[in-house]
Amino acid sequence: xxxxxxxxxxxxxxxxxxxxxxxxxxxxxxxxxxxxxxxxxxxxxxxxxxxxxxxxxxxxxxxxxxxxxxxxxxxxxxxxxxxxxxxxxxxxxxxxxxxxxxxxxxxxxxxxxxxxxxxxxxxxxxxxxxxxxxxxxxxxxxxxxxxxxxxxxxxxxxxxxxxxxxxxxxxxxxxxxxxxxxxxxxxxxxxxxxxxxxxxxxxxxxxxxxxxxxxxxxxxxxxxxxxxxxxxxxxxxxxxxxxxxxxxxxxxxxxxxxxxxxxxxxxxxxxxxxxxxxxxxxxxxxxxxxxxxxxxx
Numbered sequence: 223x224x225x226x227x228x229x230x231x232x233x234x235x236x237x238x239x240x241x242x243x244x245x246x247x248x249x250x251x252x253x254x255x256x257x258x259x260x261x262x263x264x265x266x267x268x269x270x271x272x273x274x275x276x277x278x279x280x281x282x283x284x285x286x287x288x289x290x291x292x293x294x295x296x297x298x299x300x301x302x303x304x305x306x307x308x309x310x311x312x313x314x315x316x317x318x319x320x321x322x323x324x325x326x327x328x329x330x331x332x333x334x335x336x337x338x339x340x341x342x343x344x345x346x347x348x349x350x351x352x353x354x355x356x357x358x359x360x361x362x363x364x365x366x367x368x369x370x371x372x373x374x375x376x377x378x379x380x381x382x383x384x385x386x387x388x389x390x391x392x393x394x395x396x397x398x399x400x401x402x403x404x405x406x407x408x409x410x411x412x413x414x415x416x417x418x419x420x421x422x423x424x425x426x427x428x429x430x431x432x433x434x435x436x437x438x439x440x441x442x443x444x445x446x447x448x449x450x451x452x453x454x455x456x457x458x459x460x461x462x463x464x465x466x467x468x469x470x471x472x473x474x475x476x477x478x479x480x481x482x483x484x485x486x487x488x489x490x491x492x493x494x495x496x497x498x499x500x501x502x503x504x505x506x507x508x509x510x511x512x513x514x515x516x517x518x519x
Contacts, residue, residue, distance in 0.1 A: 225258040225301035232259060232294055235271055243270075258301040264294055359442055368434050376427035383419040 236244065236253055244251055247266050253259065268291040311319075 224261045226261060226264065226295075226298040227301045228253045228255055228257045228259050229294075229297045230255055231296065232264070232267075232298075235267060235294060238274065239267075239270065258303075264291070268294055364438070368431060371434060372427045372431045375430045376423045379426040380419050380423040383422060 233253055233255060236249065239247070239249065241251060247270055249263055249267060250259065271290050
């Protein structure tokens with residue numbers, strides 16, 4: 223069933239019919255503009271008005287009784303019912319909402335009282351020592367680089383022993399392993415057999431692996447000592463003082479006092495990323511400055 227919106231023409235047409243006849247024709251007793259009316263009701267209304275002399279006299283001379291339905295349908299649209307009202311929240315929902323809001327306010331108040339115990343993940347430094355300590359020093363790229371270095375060193379030593387003539391001293395040393403009778407390819411290669419070349423290549427690759435492992439271990443030890451030293455250092459904060467208005471004598475005095483305080487305070491250069499490097503540069507610069515001042519005196 224198609225529902226249409228009630229227009230002013232439909233309201234006027236319904237008012238021309240007595241209430242008793244509306245009940246007999248199954249028409250709405252009262253209607254207001256914007257309400258709904260079915261298409262079947264409009265058909266019954268138009269059929270009744272075609273034989274109603276009073277309604278025909280109210281029509282203009284250009285309109286005929288055959289256009290009553292068109293007159294009633296003019297300006298109507300498909301009726302779209304309004305959305306249902308939002309249901310009222312249940313008492314359980316209101317109680318749960320109030321409890322959660324109270325807990326959130328209580329947590330915010332506790333964070334204001336104890337700011338040192340709150341940790342915001344968005345404010346943490348990705349280069350902090352706590353995160354660095356949890357990282358695994360042995361990464362896949364490191365293992366691959368060491369393995370590649372060992373492999374290339376072994377093949378390079380074997381290729382060099384095969385393509386180039388060995389020195390006389392090494393040839394005489396290897397001749398004690400391979401025997402005095404060397405002919406053909408062994409004589410060309412400098413007196414080293416395949417077994418000797420493989421053995422020398424293996425020891426060279428092993429020496430490279432041990433050297434890289436030692437250097438990386440020394441690097442990790444140095445980094446750990448630097449981090450431990452930075453953790454022991456404590457940062458000191460100095461209150462310089464209030465900032466006065468520009469152009470006044472108070473502001474000039476405040477600026478002088480601030481400059482003196484800044485020169486006297488102790489600054490920590492070992493915090494944050496690359497703190498150790500900044501601290502060493504600072505110490506070197508201070509030593510050079512003290513040396514120049516001593517020479518000038």
